[in-house]
Amino acid sequence: MDVELLPITLIGVPLIAAALVFSIGRWSRVCREGGAFGGALLTVYLAGLTVREVVGGAGTITGPLELRADGLSALIVLLVSVVSLIIVGYSLPYMEKQMQEGKTTSRRLVTYYGLIMLFVAAMMWVCLTNNMIWLYVALEATTLATALLVCFYWNKAGLEASYKYVLLVVTGLCFALLGTVLLYSGAAQYAPTRPALLLTELGRIIPHIPPNVCLLAVACFVVGFGTKAGLIPFHAWLPDAHSEAPAPISALLSALVIKVGAYALARTITIFAPHYDAVIVFVAIMASASMIIGILMAWAQDDLKRLLAFHSVSQIGYVIEGLGFGTYLGVYGGLFHLVNHTLFKGLLFLSVGAIMYATGGLRRISQLKGLGSRMPITAVCFFIGAVAMGGLPPLNGFMSKLTLFVAGGQLHLWWAVGIGMFVSILTLTCMVHAGYKIFWGHPTTEPAGNPGLKEVPVSIWIGMVVLAVLCIVIGVYPQLIHPLLHRGTESILAVYRAGAIP
Amino acid sequence: MPYSSILTLTLGVLIAGIAAAEIRDLAASTWAYLVHSLCLAGTFAAFAVITHSPQLYWWVLAAVLTKVVFIPLVLRWYIVKHPATELRPTLDYRVSLLVVAIVLMLFFKLVHTHMADVAPTEAARSNLAVAFTVFAVGLYILATRRNAVKNVIGVCLLENGAHLALVVLAPAQPETALLGIATSIVITVWILIYITSGVHKIIGTPDTLKLSELRG
DSSP states (O other): OOGGGHHHHHHHHHHHHHHHHHHHTTTOHIIIIIHHHHHHHHHHHHHHHHHHHHHHSSSOEEOSTTBEEOHHHHHHHHHHHHHHHHHHHHHHHHHHHHHHTTSSOHHHHHHHHHHHHHHHHHHHHHHHBOBHHHHHHHHHHHHHHHHHHHTTTOSHHHHHHHHHHHHHHHHHHHHHHHHHHHHHHHHHHHSTTOSSOBGGGHHHHGGGSOHHHHHHHHHHHHHHHHHHHTOTTSOTHHHHHHHHSOHHHHHHIIIIIHHHHHHHHHHHHHHHGGGOHHHHHHHHHHHHHHHHHHHHHHHTOOBHHHHHHHHHHHHHHHHHHHHHHOSHHHHHHHHHHHHHHHHHHHHHHHHHHHHHHHHTSOOBGGGOOOOTTTOHHHHHHHHHHHHHHHTOTTSHHHHHHHHHHHHHHHTTOHHHHHHHHHHHHHHHHHHHHHHHHHHSSOOSSOGGGOTTOOOOOHHHHHHHHHHHHHHHHHHHOGGGTHHHHHHHHHHHHHHHHHHHOO | OOHHHHHHHHHHHHHHHHHHHHOOBHHHHHHHHHHHHHHHHHHHHHHHHHHTOTHHHHHHHHHIIIIIIIHHHHHHHHHHHSOOBOOOOSSOHHHHHHHHHHHHHHHHHHHHHTSTTTSOSHHHHHHHHHHHHHHHHHHHHHHHOOBHHHHHHHHHHHHHHHHHHHHHHOOOOOHHHHHHHHHHHHHHHHHHHHHHHHHHHHHSOOBGGGOOSSOO
């Protein structure tokens, strides 16, 4: 296949899969679930091709319609495709059981798989577009595709969560549009013939934009993309949406949806950082606040999914902080933590889904006890995710956090490093505490009158095991993804180097 | 086209926008929103004429189709089926008018002092100030109103403010980008109204304060 067509095929394949599921999905299970799974599988293959091309070959792929794949795009594309494949695979038995329990119907499952594939297409589009206006539109598309998945059960709590989610994220993204417009107006004078504002040209344009307009634009981006990323204080939608969605969708939201916000921030604010020291400190303060408040809120939760959701608020702080540093090591650490958070948070949400699957929907820590002996695989997966998030060596979370702390030290932002370490310890204790309560001890009473409680079937735990193995492998042998991370970091830094040379 | 006609249209955008925010009868509020959108489309057309940018006529077409026709239709579909008067807002309308007036003055000052070189003409500057004010009115609705439909109108005002700023500051957008922006707002409104009617069916009121099972 022609390399130039790779980006458009990456968007096209999940889109066609979605169209297929929506049109013929109600005929049979194969059309519905096979269509989604096949589409996701093909997307992984195409993502692999893109990565090979970017890392091994030219470095960037420029396609039609202002699509462009560089190191950062390739990294996120690979991450999105692999995690969405695991989530679709996990959904097959999980949603089947939900249907048997009468919580959903086969007609609604058509919408479920169709929307997941639409979402994957929108994610690909976010990562591959080079046009700022299209970036905004694609981000809206990811929100809208997941909105109806959050209220999939159509109950009071789900509808409330979904309403909040759409209202807040759309409002936030409006700010991002305003920021884009401001930037555009500054750029239009400098390059009036350009029909569109390209991300790759931002660095060249920024020095010509008046500083006050530029700072206003940065503030708009932080509010806009920060809302999508779930940064404090724009996080109000996140715990609700994460906890009320079906378990696979919670994993999708936490592992992927909030990452596009971080991706958009990586593409925009990092470019400003070298010009404005104030931006670095501003972003570091926001990120530290996110870490601290997120972890404090997480400690107060009894609902496992809400607990994990608040950990997401806390962990996204690390990602944003690294990206805001604007140095090689900072951006590298931010991207590294982004990848790792996707892996271990996906793993944790899927493990909680497995607990809900086995116990018939229980998800409060106080209701669960002594599951470890009955569900050993889930227990091990949960602990690997918990310890990885807590930043204990030799798991992946330790490597990325260490990189971030070194990067912070290089900038002499010792207070930020201190807060990061402190929050990391709190995260570890919080997760181990929760895991201990759920899995340890003797089940004095049978959990929820469910004497036949047993380990989830292999079709469910296989996805979790894959993620757990990835967490360990990347922790022990980080060189595995170093080429991709290096390319991703370089593609961000290249843009602002273009701006540094007048 | 003279400056005064643009100013008249802009004033229409502002006043109809505030009316859409403040009128408690939802059907009337939707009409006010329709007038607001018509004025907005008119402003786009006026800018198309004075800046000689033919792409802007696509903006006019998209604005008429989405903001004047489709969104009011969706809102109307909901209002016909459900009680049409907004619940008592948390703040009185006189407070709102005062806030809006102060915000407008602040934005005029900001645009004329700090952003003068971004918006070179007087028409652009006053439109930009109005765009920011409409944006702020949208935010204000979201912050103070309890009715779900009113909040949807708030989101629409927010988007309209951003779109007006886009047309004023960056008129040379390709038609495809415009298509995406116009489609996204239409789907947003549809999804929000769809969810709201679901909420209404289950808990019997579109009062967002009753949506308190979950806490952020």
